[in-house]
Amino acid sequence: MALQSTILHMARKNLLQESCRQLLIQTHGLHKSVASGSLEIAAHSQADLKEESAVSPAEEVQKAARVKSLKEMPGPSTVANLLEFFYRDGFSRIHEIQMEHAKKYGKIFKSRFGPQFVVSIADRDMVAQVLRSESATPQRGNMESWKEYRDLRGRSTGLISAEGDEWLKMRSVLRQLIMRPRDVAVFSSDVNDVVADLVKRVKTLRSQQDDSQTVLNINDLFFKYAMEGVATILYETRLGCLENEIPKMSQEYITALHLMFSSFKTTMYAGAIPKWLRPIIPKPWEEFCSSWDGLFKFSQIHVDKRLSEIKKQMEKSEEIKGGLLTHMLVTREMNLEEIYANMTEMLLAGVDTTSFTLSWSTYLLARHPTIQQQIFEEVDRVLGGRVPTGEDVPYLPLIRGLVKETLRLFPVLPGNGRVTHDDLIVGGYLIPKGTQLALCHYSTSMDEENFPRPEEFRPDRWIRKDASDRVDNFGSIPFGYGIRSCIGRRIAELEMHLALTQLLQNFHIEVSPQTTEVHAKTHGLLCPGASINLRFTDRK
Amino acid sequence: MAYRMCVRVLLRSSSLLACHPGSVRSHAEFHHTVPSLCSQSQLNGSSSSKVLVHFVNQSGVKSSVFVTEGETLLDVVIKKNLDFSGFGACEGTLACSTCHLIFEENVFDKLEPMVDEEIDMLDLAYGITKTSRLGCQVTVERWMDGMTVRVPQDIKDQRGKQEAVSSK
Numbered sequence: 001m002a003l004q005s006t007i008l009h010m011a012r013k014n015l016l017q018e019s020c021r022q023l024l025i026q027t028h029g030l031h032k033s034v035a036s037g038s039l040e041i042a043a044h045s046q047a048d049l050k051e052e053s054a055v056s057p058a059e060e061v062q063k064a065a066r067v068k069s070l071k072e073m074p075g076p077s078t079v080a081n082l083l084e085f086f087y088r089d090g091f092s093r094i095h096e097i098q099m100e101h102a103k104k105y106g107k108i109f110k111s112r113f114g115p116q117f118v119v120s121i122a123d124r125d126m127v128a129q130v131l132r133s134e135s136a137t138p139q140r141g142n143m144e145s146w147k148e149y150r151d152l153r154g155r156s157t158g159l160i161s162a163e164g165d166e167w168l169k170m171r172s173v174l175r176q177l178i179m180r181p182r183d184v185a186v187f188s189s190d191v192n193d194v195v196a197d198l199v200k201r202v203k204t205l206r207s208q209q210d211d212s213q214t215v216l217n218i219n220d221l222f223f224k225y226a227m228e229g230v231a232t233i234l235y236e237t238r239l240g241c242l243e244n245e246i247p248k249m250s251q252e253y254i255t256a257l258h259l260m261f262s263s264f265k266t267t268m269y270a271g272a273i274p275k276w277l278r279p280i281i282p283k284p285w286e287e288f289c290s291s292w293d294g295l296f297k298f299s300q301i302h303v304d305k306r307l308s309e310i311k312k313q314m315e316k317s318e319e320i321k322g323g324l325l326t327h328m329l330v331t332r333e334m335n336l337e338e339i340y341a342n343m344t345e346m347l348l349a350g351v352d353t354t355s356f357t358l359s360w361s362t363y364l365l366a367r368h369p370t371i372q373q374q375i376f377e378e379v380d381r382v383l384g385g386r387v388p389t390g391e392d393v394p395y396l397p398l399i400r401g402l403v404k405e406t407l408r409l410f411p412v413l414p415g416n417g418r419v420t421h422d423d424l425i426v427g428g429y430l431i432p433k434g435t436q437l438a439l440c441h442y443s444t445s446m447d448e449e450n451f452p453r454p455e456e457f458r459p460d461r462w463i464r465k466d467a468s469d470r471v472d473n474f475g476s477i478p479f480g481y482g483i484r485s486c487i488g489r490r491i492a493e494l495e496m497h498l499a500l501t502q503l504l505q506n507f508h509i510e511v512s513p514q515t516t517e518v519h520a521k522t523h524g525l526l527c528p529g530a531s532i533n534l535r536f537t538d539r540k
Numbered sequence: 541m542a543y544r545m546c547v548r549v550l551l552r553s554s555s556l557l558a559c560h561p562g563s564v565r566s567h568a569e570f571h572h573t574v575p576s577l578c579s580q581s582q583l584n585g586s587s588s589s590k591v592l593v594h595f596v597n598q599s600g601v602k603s604s605v606f607v608t609e610g611e612t613l614l615d616v617v618i619k620k621n622l623d624f625s626g627f628g629a630c631e632g633t634l635a636c637s638t639c640h641l642i643f644e645e646n647v648f649d650k651l652e653p654m655v656d657e658e659i660d661m662l663d664l665a666y667g668i669t670k671t672s673r674l675g676c677q678v679t680v681e682r683w684m685d686g687m688t689v690r691v692p693q694d695i696k697d698q699r700g701k702q703e704a705v706s707s708k
Contacts, residue, residue, distance in 0.1 A: 132666060136629070172631070179633035181657050394656050467654050468670055472663035481664060482636040483629045 068429050073119070075110035076101065092529075094522040095414040095442040098122065102443045108427040118436045119429075120415075122443035124450050126426050128474040130418055130437060131481045137168050138484040141417030141436055149292050156337035158345035159487060170342060173333045174487055177324055178233075184490040185390030187323075190232050191495055192387055195502050197242040198225045202507065202536050204244065214512045217531040219359040226354035227254070229495045230347055230488075235302040236323045249301065256294025257351065259287060299344040303329075303336070350488045353412045354495055356527050361406045361500055363518060363532050364457050366509045371459060375402060376504045376539075388501045390494055396501060401459035403496050407478035409457065414442035414526045416480060441477065442526070450475030507536040591680050594688040597624050602688075609682055613675035613689065614639045624691045632676035634658060637665035639675035642690040647671075651678060667692040 076084070084090040090097055098120070101109055107123035121127055146161040157163075159170055178184060198221070205215045215221060224241035227250075231239045239250040246254070278285050306325050313320050320330060328339050365372040375398045379388075382395045393400065418437045423430060431437070446454045450473055451461065462471050479486040486492070503509065514533040521529040590606040593616065597603065605620045614628045617639070630636040634657045643651070648671035654662075658677045662668060675689075 128664070134629075175631065175633050175635075179630075179635060181634060181655065397656075400656065464659070467659055470663050470668070472660050474664060477664070482638075485630075485635045489635070 067425055070110060070119070070429065070431065070435075073108065073110045073429055074105040075120075076105070078112045081111050092521040092523060095520060095526055098415060098440045098443045099446065102440065108429060116436065118438050119431055120438040120440055121426065122440035122447075123427065124444045124447065124473060124475040127439050127441075127444060127477075129426055130420075130424070130439065131474070131477075133422075133424060134418070134482055134484070135421040136483070137164050138482070139163050139419040139421070140484065141419060145288065149289055150341070152289070153293075153296075155296065156335075156341040158338070158341035158343075160345045160349060161341075170334060170338060171483070171487065173328070174342065177327060178491055179487060179489070181390075181490050184494055187233050187491070187494060188389040188391075188498065191229055191498050192389070192502075194225065194229045194232055194238075194242070194495075195499050197228070198499060199502060199506050201225075201242045202503075206536055211512070211535070213535040213537055214514055214533055215536055216514065216533045218362060218534055219355055219528055219532060222355035222358040223254075223351060225358070225499065226351045226495065227257075227347075229354070230350035230491065231302075233491055234324060234343055234347055234350075236306065236325050237302065249298065252294060253298040256291050256298065257348065259291040259294070295344050295348060296340060299347065300340050303339055303343055307336075346488060349486075350492060352525055352527070353486075353488075354492050356410070356412055356525060357403065357406055357492075357496055358499060359528055359532050360410045361402055361496070362503065362509050362534055363528070364406060364409070365402070365504075366511045366515065366534050368457055369510070371457065372504070372509060374398065375459065379501055379504050383501070383505070385505065388498055390498075392501075393494075393497045396497070397463050398459055399497050399501055401462035402500060403493065404462045404472075404476070405457060405459040408445045408451065408454075408476040410520055410526055411441045411445055411476070411478045412525050413478070413480075414522060415440050444474070445476040445478075447475060503536075506539060508539060510535040510537060589682060591682060591685045593680065593684065594686075595622055595624075596688060596690045597622070598691050607680045609680055611680050613641060613678045613680065616680065617675065627691070628676065634661055634674070634676070637661045637674060640665040640668070640692055641673055641675045641678070642669050642692060643671045643673060644688060645671055647684065647687045647689075648673070650683065665692075 084097060099122075101111070101120065102122035108119065108121050108126060110117070110119050112118070121130065143161045143163075147157065149155070150157055150161065157166065159167065159174065162170060201221060201224075202215055205221065206213050209216070224246075228239055228241040231237065231241075239253075240247045241250055241254070303325065306322075307329055310320055310322075310326065310329055320326065322330075325339075325343070328334060328342075334342065365375070378396060378398045383392060388396070416439045418439065420431055420433055420435045420437060422433050424433075425431070444450055448454055464471055474481070477485075479489040479492075512533060512535040515535075516530060516533075518532055519529045520526050589609055591609060593605055593607050593613070595603045595605070595617070603620075603622050605616065605622070607616050611619070612632065614632050616622075617624060617627055626638050628639040630638070632639070640662070651673060654673070654677065658674050661674060662672055665672060665674075669692075672692075
């Protein structure tokens with residue numbers, strides 16, 4: 001009996017020592033390097049591991065004991081959080097709260113929002129660690145309200161709302177069509193047609209003002225440009241958003257989309273309010289469902305229209321030509337409901353994200369005329385007066401830098417979510433499987449350690465001396481990273497690069513007497529807190 | 541049935557187009573956006589030949605494989621089922637850096653130049669070196685015969701570990 005307990009005791013001791021050693025190796029600190037610093041980025045060498053194993057078991061246990069539980073993690077109290085969000089309108093200041101909390105509690109902290117427990121990470125290397133340890137089907141977070149709507153209406157989930165194998169199947173179909181830069185570059189001429197209409201629209205709008213130069217609320221203009229551009233690629237059709245008279249159906253979609261974003265805050269409240277309270281406070285849920293109905297209806301009309309055209313072509317034994325939607329309908333790698341859902345969600349995801357970035361870009365250019373002139377000179381030197389294509393963009397590093405710097409200062413998604421698929425040790429804390437993480441991209445992009453003088457607008461910080469010069473880092477990953485990164489990234493970049501290049505070819509973008517100082521606010525996405533009004537003066 | 545026939549006709553015509561870039565079509569038709577349906581060697585009119593490539597994995601184990609010209613190194617790892625944990629998560633769409641490979645300097649210097657998107661993603665790669673490239677962007681050519689490429693020490697991607705566990 002004594003022998004048995006001795007063996008058990010020794011086995012337990014060995015097991016403890018081994019598990020502590022594993023913990024120690026996992027928590028081995030990631031080497032920090034400044035944005036464009038040395039090439040020695042966080043690699044465990046064999047020597048490191050040998051050095052670790054030379055430590056005595058007692059020391060290992062002591063060191064490993066430093067791995068703390070979530071109980072020990074700092075963070076605001078539930079009451080403080082509720083006050084912040086419900087009383088002090090924290091929903092529109094999520095990006096600022098992120099930074100305040102990171103300052104107050106450190107770069108990893110916990111918070112509770114209603115029934116939801118969240119661990120927030122505001123450190124570049126910890127964000128990198130989380131994203132590098134993803135499963136094959138990473139989970140963003142709680143999309144319960146989206147799923148509930150789809151169940152209620154018998155709808156399929158799309159790329160944003162789906163999870164697991166269902167998500168992976170759809171992603172695998174779509175990523176081969178719209179994620180590779182060379183595949184997206186073929187849409188240049190389609191996007192350029194839309195940009196030509198954007199330039200025309202700028203001229204029309206400014207002519208309506210007393211000074212014949214100011215365009216009021218440029219985000220509305222860019223919203224329509226982005227919608228037209230995305231729809232041209234997704235639906236293979238023009239919607240007429242940049243016309244003087246917007247077609248009724250497109251106008252209905254715009255209304256539904258605005259409702260979706262205006263109801264964001266109330267649906268956030270709804271997420272924190274139990275279902276049994278809905279009969280008492282019905283408005284948030286009703287608005288949410290109503291806006292989704294409008295979005296799905298719009299997609300269904302366009303998908304069905306293309307499907308009937310294909311059927312007619314088949315009946316006549318004609319060769320079927322077309323783009324993304326045609327490919328999806330013909331190959332049938334997804335069923336019709338899945339196509340409706342993905343077209344709806346991709347259009348939803350592709351409009352405001354692009355329009356906000358274009359609004360901020362032009363606002364920043366107007367406020368920094370010297371930088372604008374430098375970028376224009378590059379454009380003029382490379383293109384002359386020629387209309388650019390996707391192939392020209394690599395030769396316009398400052399245009400790329402402009403978009404990257406705008407997204408660093410104003411990341412459309414100020415934070416991103418992940419649910420841990422396994423127990424994970426981050427920042428010295430053991431985070432159990434199934435924990436909701438919030439990756440604080442706004443905080444990391446404004447961190448001095450990642451980007452020196454972070455509050456300054458410097459598109460040239462993204463210019464490389466050569467291919468071995470490191471400028472990107474996990475401090476600013478506006479499109480995410482890895483298998484669950486933004487699927488529309490290359491389309492969005494193409495739309496922004498081509499639009500900004502041609503706006504600069506045509507206009508001096510300037511502040512006008514009606515330009516006020518605009519600050520960001522969170523409205524689901526990080527958006528301008530007020531109308532941006534700018535002057536567009538013809539370049540002689 | 542008619543539907544399936546239509547798909548076949550469509551794919552056949554698009555593969556013809558892929559091999560005859562001069563065909564006149566509108567710019568953004570779908571056959572331009574699907575992966576090319578004929579290999580680089582077909583485009584060049586040469587018959588594909590085999591090239592010997594040595595891969596050294598994270599544990600230092602060497603695998604030597606014969607590779608068809610025109611394939612990317614990511615294609616090779618997937619087709620030959622090489623055991624590199626978490627390799628090529630985004631399937632070559634330049635959305636991650638998990639197909640990061642380290643080349644010998646003399647080979648690296650001769651590779652096609654990198655596109656901006658590859659450089660951006662390499663910045664986010666783990667354990668980057670001066671001769672790092674993404675495997676999805678490097679196409680095998682005849683002159684590479686006998687080269688050795690190394691998978692970085694620790695990709696920090698747990699997917700491979702998961703797969704290893706689930707396959708047992």
